[in-house]
Amino acid sequence: MRDMDQPMTDGPFAPVIEGANALGRVVVVCEHASNHIPTAWGDLGLTADQRCAHIAWDPGALGLARGLAQRLQAALIHAPVSRLVYDCNRAPDMPGAMPARSEIHDIPGNATITPQERARRTAAVYVPFHDGLHGLLMRRIALGLRPVVITIHSFTPVYFGQPRAVEFGIIHDSDPTLAKAILSGAQSAGKLNSALNEPYSAKDDVTHTLRLHATPYGLPNAMLEIRNDLITSPQAEQQMADHLAPILAAAVGPLP
Amino acid sequence: MRDMDQPMTDGPFAPVIEGANALGRVVVVCEHASNHIPTAWGDLGLTADQRCAHIAWDPGALGLARGLAQRLQAALIHAPVSRLVYDCNRAPDMPGAMPARSEIHDIPGNATITPQERARRTAAVYVPFHDGLHGLLMRRIALGLRPVVITIHSFTPVYFGQPRAVEFGIIHDSDPTLAKAILSGAQSAGKLNSALNEPYSAKDDVTHTLRLHATPYGLPNAMLEIRNDLITSPQAEQQMADHLAPILAAAVGPLP
Numbered sequence: 001m002r003d004m005d006q007p008m009t010d011g012p013f014a015p016v017i018e019g020a021n022a023l024g025r026v027v028v029v030c031e032h033a034s035n036h037i038p039t040a041w042g043d044l045g046l047t048a049d050q051r052c053a054h055i056a057w058d059p060g061a062l063g064l065a066r067g068l069a070q071r072l073q074a075a076l077i078h079a080p081v082s083r084l085v086y087d088c089n090r091a092p093d094m095p096g097a098m099p100a101r102s103e104i105h106d107i108p109g110n111a112t113i114t115p116q117e118r119a120r121r122t123a124a125v126y127v128p129f130h131d132g133l134h135g136l137l138m139r140r141i142a143l144g145l146r147p148v149v150i151t152i153h154s155f156t157p158v159y160f161g162q163p164r165a166v167e168f169g170i171i172h173d174s175d176p177t178l179a180k181a182i183l184s185g186a187q188s189a190g191k192l193n194s195a196l197n198e199p200y201s202a203k204d205d206v207t208h209t210l211r212l213h214a215t216p217y218g219l220p221n222a223m224l225e226i227r228n229d230l231i232t233s234p235q236a237e238q239q240m241a242d243h244l245a246p247i248l249a250a251a252v253g254p255l256p
Numbered sequence: 257m258r259d260m261d262q263p264m265t266d267g268p269f270a271p272v273i274e275g276a277n278a279l280g281r282v283v284v285v286c287e288h289a290s291n292h293i294p295t296a297w298g299d300l301g302l303t304a305d306q307r308c309a310h311i312a313w314d315p316g317a318l319g320l321a322r323g324l325a326q327r328l329q330a331a332l333i334h335a336p337v338s339r340l341v342y343d344c345n346r347a348p349d350m351p352g353a354m355p356a357r358s359e360i361h362d363i364p365g366n367a368t369i370t371p372q373e374r375a376r377r378t379a380a381v382y383v384p385f386h387d388g389l390h391g392l393l394m395r396r397i398a399l400g401l402r403p404v405v406i407t408i409h410s411f412t413p414v415y416f417g418q419p420r421a422v423e424f425g426i427i428h429d430s431d432p433t434l435a436k437a438i439l440s441g442a443q444s445a446g447k448l449n450s451a452l453n454e455p456y457s458a459k460d461d462v463t464h465t466l467r468l469h470a471t472p473y474g475l476p477n478a479m480l481e482i483r484n485d486l487i488t489s490p491q492a493e494q495q496m497a498d499h500l501a502p503i504l505a506a507a508v509g510p511l512p
Contacts, residue, residue: 091473092398119398127394131387138383142348142375211472216464217347 010040011124013081015132018066020139024073025252027137029151029209030065031088031129032058033078041085045108055102056082058154060231065152067241072249074150077136079129084110086125089151089208092118096205097126103160130212137213148178148252149214149221154228155199168192168244169199169225173207174215179222181251189247192230199225220255266296267380269337271388274322276395280329281508283393285407285465286321287344287385288314289334297341301364311358312338314410316487321408323497328505330406333392335385340366342381345407345464348374352461353382359416389469397473404434404508405470405477410484411455424448424500425455425481429463430471435478437507445503448486455481476511 016033035057037044043051050056062078069076079088084107090097098121100110113121140147157164168186172179179196186194200206207223214221224244231237272289291313293300299307306312318334325332335344340363346353354377356366369377396403413420424442428435435452442450456462463479470477480500487493 092394093400093473115399118400119395122394122398123391127391131390134387134390135379135383138348138378139375142378143371144349144374208472216467216472217349 010038010120012128013038013079013125015077015079015129017132017136018076019069019073020075020136022069022073022075023145024075025146025148025255026069026072026074026248027133027140027147027149028065028069028072028074028076029133029149030058030062030076030078031151031209032083032153033062033065034080035082036080037082037085041109044084044110046084046105050105051082053105054154054156054228055105055107056084058152059228060226060237061152061154063234063237064154064226064231064240064244067238068150068152068245068248071241071245075136075140077133079125081125086121088126088129089206091208092122092126094205094208097122103156130209133209133213137217137219141217147219148255149210149219150178150248151209151223153223153225154231155225157227157229159199164199164227166193166195166198167227167230168194169197170194171197171201171207171223171225173202173210173221175221178220178251178255181254182222182224182247185247185250186244189243191243220252266294266376268384269294269335269381271333271335271385273388273392274332275325275329276331276392278325278329278331279401280331281402281404281511282325282328282330282504283389283396283403283405284321284325284328284330284332285389285405286314286318286332286334287407287465288339288409289318289321290336291338292336293338293341297365300340300366302340302361306361307338309361310410310412310484311361311363312340314408315484316482316493317408317410319490319493320410320482320487320496320500323494324406324408324501324504327497327501328508331392331396333389335381337381342377344382344385345462347464348378348382350461350464353378359412386465386468389465393469393473393475403475404511405466405475406434406504407465407479409479409481410487411481413483413485415455420455420483422449422451422454423483423486424450425453426450427453427457427463427479427481429458429466429477431477434476434507434511437510438478438480438503441503441506442500445499447499476508
């Protein structure tokens with residue numbers, strides 16, 4: 001269930017869960033689904049353009065995640081708050097959890113955060129998100145559904161002024177099995193410029209959700225990064241879901 | 257906060273947290289603190305003697321954990337339900353989570369558990385315990401308290417008819433730093449027959465709590481096992497806490 005945003009509330013902001021009882025193995029996770037900044041945090045000192053940019057969320061990721069979840073009979077969980085308030089794919093002691101700077105943008109509202117404010121945001125956004133995901137996964141493990149964790153992200157085509165050629169990145173943590181199978185399927189399909197551990201890798205601390213929820217339980221897992229200029233409209237999101245869903249299904253199928 | 261046990265309730269059974277705002281680095285965890293079987297699960301088909309035996313809990317562990325927490329200015333979290341209903345140090349798909357047999361004892365109430373009942377117990381006991389521990393640790397990370405996770409267990413002196421010589425076991429998961437420092441301190445003190453990764457080790461899947469809460473965050477951690485014939489009274493528990501607290505403090509002190 002989602003807490004409705006109310007003026008001046010500071011949470012907790014429960015994640016949104018869709019298809020909790022879906023019968024497929026995949027659980028789709030979207031940490032950067034929303035650019036919403038709850039009233040308690042004002043505008044963080046950002047312009048309207050900045051609040052719509054990739055620094056605030058992963059544009060297109062939620063639409064793609066939803067499209068994949070529908071096609072895979074997957075459960076979907078997504079965070080209702082901007083990564084600039086709290087980035088749910090980062091631990092509370094990581095600078096990126098409440099970043100003072102993101103790419104070329106200063107985040108004035110994050111310039112000086114007291115330990116108490118770090119704890120407040122952690123309790124309001126990060127803890128409810130991961131408790132929600134944990135409960136969803138544990139229920140599915142207990143029921144014998146053998147969950148597979150796939151997180152959906154998008155990345156900007158130009159970063160620090162440099163264009164990025166890769167279109168589809170598949171990132172793994174300690175277990176590369178599923179990521180390599182997805183890469184193989186994507187390369188066979190031949191449509192997207194696909195690469196393993198691009199544009200980021202576990203060394204950049206981007207696999208926090210996988211480390212927290214998949215690795216300790218031995219669950220197959222992968223993090224998918226789609227270049228956001230390929231998913232700029234609902235139609236483009238659905239076309240991408242049409243392309244990727246069979247690749248994911250084929251990669252998940254043989255897993256133990 | 258603890259949910260008071262009420263007739264026929266099946267939870268959720270929140271963990272008990274003591275000293276949540278304690279200023280020391282250590283967070284003491286006691287998964288097997290209680291032999292309480294909530295009314296909803298009857299007596300699991302066990303005799304009164306069996307329900308008081310080591311198969312139902314870790315006798316003496318809570319008293320020792322409390323004594324250590326007081327001496328170390330540590331926060332303490334413990335589970336309010338018997339490990340025979342749900343063993344909070346096991347994932348929901350592990351046979352030991354709701355064991356049909358423990359050492360030489362059959363557990364009739366666990367002989368046949370439907371997937372729905374596995375999910376019910378998981379939601380009632382396991383998920384609230386780990387969400388409580390997660391929230392406690394995340395708050396302390398956000399506040400900059402650099403938490404150290406130490407779990408407290410006790411083991412039976414005779415197992416499958418074999419006496420055990422070891423008195424104090426220190427078990428590690430992937431990071432042995434703290435465990436080795438505690439072993440060194442215990443051996444220098446020269447009082448207890450101490451050993452690394454005895455009577456169990458990570459290979460026996462006993463480090464679940466450490467894997468879930470410490471390893472993904474890079475938190476120093478160790479699991480302590482004390483032979484339960486050494487902590488059979490409140491006085492003995494306090495004497496053991498007197499002995500171990502300075503060993504733990506000396507081992508934690510130099511940690512980054």
